[in-house]
Amino acid sequence: MATLLEMRQITKEFPGVKALDRVDLKVEEGEIHAICGENGAGKSTLMKVLSGVYPAGSYDGEIVYEGETAQFRDIRDSEDRGIIIIHQELALVPQLSIAENIFLGNERATRGVIDWRMTNRRTEELLEKVGLSEAPTTLVDSIGVGKQQLVEIAKALSKNVKLLILDEPTAALQENDSRKLLDLLLELKAQGVTSILISHKLGEVRYVADTVTVIRDGTTVSTLDAKGLSEDQIVHDMVGRDMTNRFPEHKRTPGDILMEVDDWTVWHPEHVDRRVIRNAGFNVRAGEVVGIAGLMGSGRTELAMSIFGKSYGRNISGSVRLKGEAVDVSTVSKAIAAGISYVTEDRKSLGLVLDETIRFNTTLANLEGVSSNGVLKRNEETRVAERYREALATRTPSVFQKVVNLSGGNQQKVVLAKWLFTSPEVLILDEPTRGIDVGAKYEIYTIINDLAAQGKGVVMISSEMPELLGMCDRIYVMNEGALVGELTAAEASQERIMSLIVND
Known part of the structure; x- marks a missing residue:
């Protein structure tokens, strides 16, 4: 294979911080090249240098692309050469159609007038390539996050992409959508498209990548052949030490019931005839970590937000008791005063x-x-x-x-x-480790264990089943707005959780 891209001795500094320190990266034509590293290692910064977000002159080092020294002044410059970056935060306009988003800034026009017939026909071709059957006129805010990621890739394909950069593309996706996206990357590879994948999900890296480059503290640590590569080797290079256990050890003896939710029902805030949560009931004991498992859209976040000051939903009914006493959670301030706190899944917004x-x-x-x-x-x-x-x-x-x-x-x-x-008595954590690396995850898990050791109750919502199995004393399973099962740590497995979901 010929070399498509070489980044040599890339150094990028911000006031008081050296984000990249002589980083090297070599990508061959037609491969999927994964970049792994802890949060803050410099992965995204490196890709912003490559794509022109940080223009030539704002960093030291050299970029050689298709055999020539490249100095990209902005994103348009790099896109003209076929380098397309899809950021972790999607850059779609929700109120526009799929077709309008795909060709935004790159409109199909004749004499300054958009040719909608051509635009929609070309959109259909691109959607077929990425496996979407939606009409070009479908509004982006009416499709799920998984499909929005595929629209982003269709948008990249519309620009004759040669090198596709994806920054944590599956961070917000459930397992099925993630696998579809990864399989699409393999299809694009077969068609000659080269990809750079930034991901914390090491199973996904091993599934699609040909080569893995690990960056730590702004420096290239290793470049490894992905064939036969173990997750432990990647983790070791990422964090600079062996991590024989992904989850810190814990020995818990849960006490009395701390919080109890009974007959909790929530209706959709806009669709008045749609019941989102159906008669849910669960409890958490002092010093216990309780998990809530379920597929995306099962109602886990809606359940948590409705309990936390009725931040979601309407016509909410049911009761919440703390230490046996009924508490008022009708507003966020009252929920906080009662001793309940909620860490949202969307920390940035x-x-x-x-x-x-x-x-x-x-x-x-x-x-x-x-x-x-x-x-x-x-x-x-x-x-x-x-x-x-x-x-x-x-x-x-x-x-x-x-x-x-x-x-x-x-x-x-x-x-x-x-x-x-x-100073909460019960802390509800919604996807507490989404989009963060294995080292930082371990630190978050340690904090959770410390809270349980102090006698607090922790409710953990997570889409990562190994996380729930590694951290929780009990796991409730949720499907279509209802809690459909409860498993102890000894009873729980990925197979049993999925069985409860599909057999509901």
């Missing part, structure tokens, strides 16, 4: 104010704890933020750092700090 500091975000849910007579005490706010930064080992030079500049794992720690400062 709903969990954090990205353009504010760690200090600002840490105390946001409990301003009374750093105020006197309605006046914010800045020194106390700083002290609290520092305390949680140290306790959670958040990697940052200062609590005055803006959260947007942190890696995903460290952003998640700031979200956890915000809710831990409310």
Whole structure:
């Protein structure tokens, strides 16, 4: 195979931070090349250098593409050469149709007038290539995240892609959608398209990749042939140490029932005849981690948000008891006062104010704890933020750092700090390790175990079954808005969980 891309000694600095330090990357034509590393290792920064987001002149080093030195001034420049990047946060406009999104900025027009017949015909051809049967006129916000990812790939194919870069493309997808996307990458490879895949999901890396490059702390650690490569070898190179156990050891003896939810029913906020949660009932004991498993769309997030201050849904009925006493959870402030906190699955949109500091975000849910007579005490706010930064080992030079500049794992720690400062009795965690690497996951798991050891109740919603099996004392299984089964840790397995889902 001929070499399509070489990045040589790439160095990129930001104020006070060297994000990339002489990184080398070599990609052969027609291969799927995976890039692995912990959050903050520099993977996305490297791809932004390649795609022109960080233009030539803003970094040191050399890019050789198709045998020639390349200096991309912006994304348009790299796209003209067939390099297309699909970011983790999808760049689709929800209120536009699939066809409009695919050709946005690249319209099919004659004399300045869009040719919709040509646009829709070409869209149908592209959708067929990626395995979608939707009409070109379908609005993007009416299809699921998995299909939106495929629309992004169709958009890339419309630009005669030679090198496709995907940054965590399956982070928000359930297993079936993830497998469809990975199989599509293999099909594109057969058609001669070269891909660079950034992923934390090592099983997926081993499934599709020909070569794996590992980056740690902004430096290339290794480039490995994926054939016969073990996940343990990738993990070792990512974190710089052996991780014989993906989950920290724990010995728990759960106490009395801490929180009990009975006959919980929730109706859709807009579709008045649609019941989203049906008579759900569950409990969590003091010092216990309880999991909720289920496919995407099963109602797990809706259940959690409706309990947390009725943040989702309408006509909500049922009861919540803490330590045997009925509590009012009709608003977020009342739920917090009762001792319930909720860590959202969408930390960037709903969990954090990205353009504010760690200090600002840490105390946001409990301003009374750093105020006197309605006046914010800045020194106390700083002290609290520092305390949680140290306790959670958040990697940052200062609590005055803006959260947007942190890696995903460290952003998640700031979200956890915000809710831990409310001193909850029960902490509901919705996809607590989504989009973060194995090393950061282990740190989050350790925090969860520490909370359980303090007698707190933890409810963990996760799409990753190994995570639920490795962390939980009991697992409830959810399907189509109902809790359809309950398994102890000893009873639980991936097969039993899936059996409860499909046999409901």
